[in-house]
Amino acid sequence: MKITLTLLTSEELKQQWKQAFTEQDIFRPDEYYDKCLAENAAGARETIIAYADDQVAGVCHLKYESDYPPFKEQDIPEVNDLNVFPVFQRQGIGNRILEEFESIVSRKGKRIGIGVGLFKDYGKAQRIYCRRGYIPDGHGIVYKNQPVVPGEMVRVDDDLNLFFIKELQ
Known part of the structure; x- marks a missing residue:
């Protein structure tokens, strides 16, 4: 299997991404896709x-200005919303994406961050991030x-996260 990584640069690529998410029952509003394309063009993502x-086997973002306050305050770029579709998991695609983002960030900075959910659906991701340092x-x-x-009660859903940092060479 040939793995290729492509940066989102066009309306055509945006439509391929949207179609792939629809086929995987991953919902994002149309505005989300438009915002991501615009932020890519502006250099913010x-x-x-x-x-x-x-x-299409997966999609992931690198946000240069994180919404997570500690990353924002320290100018730590955030890997965000890493999705590798189930049929393509365990084939190194997630690691390839992370390697690429780590390489990009290491040219300008020393640290990269990522957040991960805390329930079972995120177990594979949690293990990958720890193995990667x-x-x-x-x-x-x-x-x-x-x-x-x-003592506070919170809902266990996709918004309950633990954030991680990797020191880059």
């Missing part, structure tokens, strides 16, 4: 579309990018 033998940032669990206070 880089979106990689991964292809396996010309089929990402360590917790020390700020604990957050819900919708806000610290979870001890």
Whole structure:
């Protein structure tokens, strides 16, 4: 299988990405796709579309200005919304995407960050990030990018995260 990584640079690529997400039952509003394309054009974000033998296999973003306050304050770019479709998992695609973003960030900076969900669906991602040298940032669990206070009740969903940082060479 030939793996190719392509940066989101055109309306055509945006439509391929949107179609692939629709086929995988991953919902994003139309405005999200438009915003991502515009932010790529402006240099605020880089979106990689991964292809396996010309089929979209996954998508991920690098946000140069994170919405997560500790990353934003420290100018740590954030790997965001890494999706590798189930049929393409365990074939190195996620690692290839992470390698590419780490290479891009290392040209200008020394650290890269990533957030990950805390329930079972995120188990594979948690293990990949740890194996790649990402360590917790020390700020604990957050819900919708806000610290979870001890004793507080929060919903366990995609917005309950732990953020990690990797020191780059």
